[in-house]
Amino acid sequence: MLLLVLLYLVQSGVVEVLPCPASCVCTNGSTGAADLRMVQCGDPGMSAIPVNVPANTFKLCLEKTRISRVPRAAFFNLSELRFLWLTYNSITSVHTSSFVNLKALRELRLDGNLLTSFPWEGLRDMPRLQTLVLHNNRLSNLPPQAALFLLNITYLDLSSNRLTILPAELLDLWFPLPGLQEGPVQRKILSKVECDLRHTCDKNFILFNCFGCVGLHDNPWLCDCEISLLVSLSMSLGSSVVLMDPLLMCSRSVGQSGTLLTQAELSRCMRPSVQPAATRVTSSVGSNVLLRCDASGYPTPTLTWIKTSAYTGEQHGLHLSEEVRESPRVGVRWSIISLNGLSYSDAGEYRCQARNMAGLSEAPIKLKVMGATRLLRLPRKNSKPTFSRSLQRSRKPSKTPAAAANESRISTGLQTQLEGS
Known part of the structure; x- marks a missing residue:
């Protein structure tokens, strides 16, 4: 059933x-x-x-x-x-x-x-x-x-x-x-x-x-x-x-x-220590700058760069293409960033971070970008002379008192000779 x-x-x-x-x-x-x-x-x-x-x-x-x-x-x-x-x-x-x-x-x-x-x-x-x-x-x-x-x-x-x-x-x-x-x-x-x-x-x-x-x-x-x-x-x-x-x-x-x-x-393991080549860098617009930091630790630390904009305060990591990295020996590493043709947007704080299994350390580098040096401006040349300049060119140069007296004596002498004859 x-x-x-x-x-x-x-x-x-x-x-x-x-x-x-x-x-x-x-x-x-x-x-x-x-x-x-x-x-x-x-x-x-x-x-x-x-x-x-x-x-x-x-x-x-x-x-x-x-x-x-x-x-x-x-x-x-x-x-x-x-x-x-x-x-x-x-x-x-x-x-x-x-x-x-x-x-x-x-x-x-x-x-x-x-x-x-x-x-x-x-x-x-x-x-x-x-x-x-x-x-x-x-x-x-x-x-x-x-x-x-x-x-x-x-x-x-x-x-x-x-x-x-x-x-x-x-x-x-x-x-x-x-x-x-x-x-x-x-x-x-x-x-x-x-x-x-x-x-x-x-x-x-x-x-x-x-x-x-x-x-x-x-x-x-x-x-x-x-x-x-x-x-x-x-x-x-x-x-x-x-x-x-x-x-x-x-x-x-x-x-x-x-x-x-x-x-x-x-x-x-040894925690990394970071030493920048300089903590403050000032350069003018259009110039080239190298930022370098050295790090030591064990195991050999890895290095990264983080930039904080001086104007917006935004942070972002820099691409590896912007870095040159070398490892001369075990436990030591240094990194260089090359900034060519500086602009005002390059100004800010660059932090070099070193990291290994023992910890993280970083050091800041502040970059200040100044305006370009201004050159003295020469007066602009005009192709057509002004009326005042033309008038000045037509006038004879003024005579000194001695030259005028000498010219008067010569004139008087010539006149006396003419009357005596």
């Missing part, structure tokens, strides 16, 4: 039965929403992501298959998906747009694959993502721009890869400079033991005490100043990060292979 009722409901459209992909198992969800499904696919012969996964799937697990790539918009119709596990397959590439429309996704796992790179910018398509697991891959490089897309990640597992260094941008994310910390300080734990996620798809997983965990163990870290900063910051009083992993080791440093990170003799 019950079977006949179910058959009637299906035929009448009251209950919609969605198909399950071949070689997969579909079960009803246990999240409080009976209409959501969990789909598990573990066929060793499967070589592509199935395209007919039910749209009401909240958890999709593809594990131990022959899948080698994740194409563009592979899960576009799964807008309800919250957990995506692509674990222990043969995945070598993930398209930047693979995760389009996964607005509800909370957890993405790609551990146990063959990834040499990861499309970090693709995290923008998953605004609610909190857990990202890349354990046991072949990642050898962590690009600086990755930090831009990890702001909402509370668990990041990078363990068992081929990473050697951490970019400064990630340390800025975990250890913001004083004054740049927004909101209350959140303690992060860089560890392995409490946050190990190795389990199979058929088990639900809940993170306990792992808010802000970052797994870094089992990587060939280059133990130098940069990694020493991570250790010193994590051990400082009031730090937002606690380093708890005892297995974090130096594996590629000369003479330090197999040394525990906390026991390695590491060089210390």
Whole structure:
């Protein structure tokens, strides 16, 4: 009787039965929403992501298959998906747009694959993502721009890869400079033991005490100043990060292979110091000016210029094409800006900023642009002489008294001679 009722409901459209992909198992969800499904696919012969996964799937697990790539918009119709596990397959590439429309996704796992790179910018398509697991891959490089897309990640597992260094941008994310910390300080734990996620798809997983965990163990870290900063910051009083992993080791440093990170003799980072060639420069309109600053620190700092207009107060960074940069030796760098044909708009404050993993320093240079020097103006020549000038030219020059007397005597003498004759 019950079977006949179910058959009637299906035929009448009251209950919609969605198909399950071949070689997969579909079960009803246990999240409080009976209409959501969990789909598990573990066929060793499967070589592509199935395209007919039910749209009401909240958890999709593809594990131990022959899948080698994740194409563009592979899960576009799964807008309800919250957990995506692509674990222990043969995945070598993930398209930047693979995760389009996964607005509800909370957890993405790609551990146990063959990834040499990861499309970090693709995290923008998953605004609610909190857990990202890349354990046991072949990642050898962590690009600086990755930090831009990890702001909402509370668990990041990078363990068992081929990473050697951490970019400064990630340390800025975990250890913001004083004054740049927004909101209350959140303690992060860089560890392995409490946050190990190795389990199979058929088990639900809940993170306990792992808010802000970052797994870094089992990587060939280059133990130098940069990694020493991570250790010193994590051990400082009031730090937002606690380093708890005892297995974090130096594996590629000369003479330090197999040394525990906390026991390695590491060089210390040195905050940059900046020295401008001059703090005030005054020049005239149309002239050429060179602005130079020198910086030292360890690691070798990077230099950037920021200009504040003297008239509008606006700030903007100068393009690299406007700079000449040289690195004569490790730890020292200098930069020159060449300003040709000065105009009044070039006036203002130029700040030379030096930055490395240990901090940020800057020095200002004020440029004043003066008006051009004015030359004495000569009287303009007229082609037609004026009446007064013509009159002056027609007059004979006046005679001196001596010349007039001499001329009178000569005239009198001539007249006497004429009368005597």
